[in-house]
Amino acid sequence: MKKFLKRLLFPENIQFEKIPQNEFSIPGPSNIGVYFHIPFCLSLCPYCPYNKIKYDSNLVKPYLNALLKEIEQIARLGDFESISSIYFGGGTPTLMVEHFGDLLEHLSKFFKIEGDIFIETSPYDITEEKLRLLKKYGFSGISLGVQSFQDKFLRSIGRKYTSKEAYHSIELTKKYFDNINIDLMFALPNEMLSDWEFDLKEALRVGVEQITAYPLFTFPYSSVGKFKNIREVKVPNFLIRKKMFEMLYDYSVSSGYQPVSVWGFKKGEHHEYSSVTRGDYIGFGAGAGTKVPGWFYLNTFDVDHYIKKINQGNFAEVVKMDFTEKMDNLFWLYWRIYETRIPKEEFQIKFEKDKKVKFLVNLLKLFGMACDEGNYIQLTKRGMFYVHLLQNQFALNYIEKVWSRMLAESEPDKISLD
């Protein structure tokens, strides 16, 4: 299964390689997304795989200055026309919200900003003042990492707020935003179907525009992952996970939400809340990725090293992966599957000569995982569940490999995905 997956996802022998100093370039795609990584959190959740460090107020200014310089550095390289969307991810980006006005103003000196501006945060960092600032700076959508509406689960996954505070943060956010996503996690240790049903019903009841639900990934390098090797963390088995997913699908659809990704369901006409990981994008900050035609780059994950590199006039990008046209097409297909629908015409153009990929898509249809729906090939409920599983494998096999190395070394020589 692992080998099959690898050949399917990465047909070529791929690896990240160290970028020799001053050999970094970016072709200037005319329309590009921007991602800002803000790696600060008030407390570190034991299951979390992301690049984050404990919040230290002394680091905020140096980090902000490095971001401002990095924007200038990158802007000088390319011939960019406009920015199609901006995403602030983390960490907990709202921990430095008071600086986002300056950051966006600086960005607008070099790029024409056209699309939505989205941000993610944790319920513990929501205040009326922060929401007011976000509105003032032009943010159009916000995601709250609620995870659960039950204190026993919030405690067990190490979240530092109560369900009461989570409800309060949603109500407060609703006063300022009409495009809110809430993240939930399921398949948590000792979680039963009835527990998940409760969280799901509450998420649908509080009346937000989008709900995104992730099954718990136990990355081996996270504290939970390490703990799992010592004493089994009892997570629900395959059948229960499947039922949980079916519940998510059925309850969301019958409440008027439509799938927008294998994890996410949306209601109403607002732009889908999403991070800028779908097309070409530039990432700023420690641990941010940049995807442009021909290459995928990663900035150093080490926050001090990031600040130092930028202050010395160097690029923060430390490793790169060559992206052939074939990989670019597969990357495109990956995101269309993630979004649960593939536009037939573009698929036909991109994979005209690729019999293997066409065969695989036909196989999906044969096994009832996808069906024709007008101009699209649409994933079915069954298909979405299996893509969930595939994502799980992808995360644990490949993201784990890259992120654990990037977290351990500020400039790894080579990361092979073999």
Ligand SMILES: C[S@@+](CC[C@H](N)C(=O)[O-])C[C@H]1O[C@@H](n2cnc3c(N)ncnc32)[C@H](O)[C@@H]1O
């Ligand atoms: C970067 S975090 C979001 C913002 C904020 N830091 C927070 O935790 O609320 C993005 C989302 O990923 C999900 N997530 C984090 N670690 C996960 C894991 N190990 N397995 C599954 N989902 C996870 C959570 O739902 C979280 O809200």
Ligand code: SF4
């Ligand atoms: S899950 Fe969110 S709040 Fe928790 S450590 Fe990770 S990024 Fe920070």
